[in-house]
Amino acid sequence: MAVPYIHMIQVEGLTKRYARHIAVDNISFSVDKGEIVGFLGPNGAGKTTTMRVLTCFMPPSDGTATVAGYDVFKKPMEVKKRIGYLPEAPPVYPEMSVGAYLAFVGRLKGMTGPDLKRRVDEVSERCAVADVRNRLISKLSKGYRQRVGLAQAIIHNPEVLILDEPTSGLDPKQINETRELIKNLAGEHTIILSTHILPEVEAICQKIVIINKGHIVATDSVENLTHRMRGSDAISLELETDGIAGQSDVQQRLESLSGVSKVLFKHATDHKLTFEVESLPGHSARADVARSVVNAGWNLFEMKSLSYSLEEVFLQLTGGMPDGGQQ
Amino acid sequence: MRNVWTICRRELYSYFVSPIAWVLLTVFAFLGGYFTYAASAFFVKDSLQSQMMGQSMPMNLNDRIIVPVLSNVAVIALFLLPLLAMRLFAEEKRQGTIELLVTSPVHDLEIILGKWLSAVLMYGALLLLILADFSFLFVYGNPDWKPVALGFVGLFLQGASILALCTFISTLTKNQIVAAAIGFALALILFVLSWATAFDSSGVAQVLSYISIVSHFDSFSRGVLDSKDFIFYLSMIFFGLFLTARSLESMRWRA
Incomplete structure (x- = not known):
């Protein structure tokens, strides 16, 4: 069944136009199997739009994106089966209990019977929500909700995980826990996460894609990028x-x-x-x-x-620092 | 099909953990009970009167109780159904859970059918309450059951078509109240359209009257199965669900 592919995620010339502006303009990048890639950019840079195209939430206006060799526009079902997605706000139903919610998502992703039950147990253990399984989601703290969101994303053991600002709105302890969790998920999954918090990328990712105003301004490993900036x-x-x-x-x-x-x-x-x-x-x-x-x-x-901190690199690339740094 | 049931089940769960299902069940139980009681009381009074006057007018449970009660329920349902359908998509959009649904390996049509089916099943539960009221008529009298059955089929179809239209309305907004208000207005328009032929018998009026959802219910409540009315309701359902599908699709292109 599987089609041959070189990169787990391949985006080519992707453009997304809205009525009045272009959110993403002709971007291309690729992600290899097992990589954690940080999608970095100021608010409104086009991170969420790109992720929404990759998750088949919306079709691209132009260009192509493939996940595991399947085109997001032509074969959305195949792509959806292989993707776990955590949008910026965890997509949870407040009136459901954690366990019922995870079982529902599992069923949506096509799991049944003992397999489903086993996976619900596994992911609630893994995302540290096992102790609140019978609580209503509306009664949970933000940190727990976020972890339920993560559990939901990995329940069908997808090849690709797409996480939109997985640590936004959490307190420092929760941020750390979430980062650890994401790092633990690496290896089995190919992960794209978006953020505007720089230390996060340095802490988790192997590769970063910096995006600004709909354009990719840099793609490289964290070390190379900081090194390259210094020259x-x-x-x-x-x-x-x-x-x-x-x-x-x-x-x-x-x-x-x-x-x-x-x-x-x-x-x-x-x-x-x-x-x-x-x-x-x-x-x-x-x-x-x-x-x-x-x-x-x-x-x-x-x-x-001495190397530039990622922060300096970022500001320089996205035009936040008028004099272009020390160079 | 399995996905439809998965989504439908979750919707039913949400109905019953929110007050909406219980409020509607209570309202239906109360109103249905009252209508049946009132119609029965009149029936008893009239039959006593005709006995005392020595006339034996033919009195019929179907005509005197069942048909009027079903007609009343049909009108009430028209106005309560937007409450069932208002949250179907509006709430998903507000909570952001729509992203989960459309990025899961399920077809749009399965999502739509699951949601609509849950509302239709809820409505079916409401109709069971009316059926419970009528069971007394069967215990103490012997009404003809065929027009009753057909009446319920008609009610069910009418409700299912209103729910299909209201499901579509629910995709247009993030706000449940707005969805309910528009649905209510639509129901009202469909209701008053049946008056169009009362003062005008031109072709336009005939068409308007034909579109009115309640006018097609009359034949059902009288125990007449007219394929024209049957097809009207089925095409209404199809139309509503089709609009929902298009709306969902356009939401993704615009999103």
Whole structure:
């Protein structure tokens, strides 16, 4: 039955037009099996629209999207069978109990009998809602509701999970729990999650797609993206001199090293001096710097790699930072 | 078909955990009981009177009790049914659960049929209350059962077609009250259209009168099975559900 496919999710030239504006404009990306991809962008960037197209909630205006080789427009039933979806607001019926609700969703997804019962038990255990199975959903806290929403999404053990802002509106403890849960789901499922919370992507995802105003502005792994933004290797250096050499001496010595392009004095606390050392493109001067400091008889306290935080990358790419960062 | 039943079952569950089912059951039990009681009381009074006057007028349970009660119930049902159908889609849209339904591997038609069927079954339960009232007539008298059965078939079909139209109305809004109000207005229009021929017998009036949902019920309540009326109700149901399907589809394109 299964059709051959290369990527679990393949989006090509996807466009979604509304009467007055274009929500998503000609975007393309792909997600491999087992990956967790973060869909990142400010509010209104087109994240939810893209997800709704992938879940066959709405058809695309242009372009194609395939899930496990099936086109969302031509073979929606096949796609729907393979997708678990958690919309931004968990789609729960407040008047139902958790157990009855999960059983209902299971039946909707085509499960029956003992299989259904077993899966309801499993997912309520997994999403930590087993203790509230007989409670009405209307009586549950937001965190529990969100977990019921997640349980609902994975009940038929779908190949692909699509989670729209799975941690929005939760308190920090619940956010952590939800993230752990999502990380645990990785591997068995291919996951796309959207968020505008940056640490979340850093914490969970292997790959990010940054989307802004309907366009994809970057697609890469978290490390590559932050690295790429910086361009060359930069380190922050904290050291203590012997008391004789001053700040300018240190600076001169470091600048004389080959492979170092720039040395910036940052600040001094007590006897410790902090510098920012940038290597020439394509070089890494870290080893030379360390050796040079130690050879001069100074104490090296700290040396750490400087990279843009994802936050800076994000703001730069989505135009939130007018001067384009430090580059 | 299994999906239709899954969705229908959940709807029935929601009816019975919300006050709506109980309120309607109470209203129907009360009104149906009162109509039957009042009609029976008149019947008894009239038969006593005709006895005392020494005339033996032919008096018939079917004509004097069952037909008027069924006609009254038909009108009441017309106005209470929007309450049954108002939440079907409006509530799903408000809660966002519509996203769950349309992203699940079920066809739109299965969703629509499941929801409509649940409302129709609820309505069937309401009609059972009326049937319970009539059971006394069968215990103490011997009315002809065939027109009664046909009357219920007519009531059922009339309700099912109103519910189909109201299901469609429910897809148009997120607000149950709005859905109920529009449904109520529609029911009222369909009701008063039957008056059109009273003062005008032009072709237009004839057509309007034909569209009126209640005018087709009369023949049923008198125990006449006219295929024309039968087909009218079936096409009304089809029309309502067809509009619902189109509306659901357009909602996705616009969403």
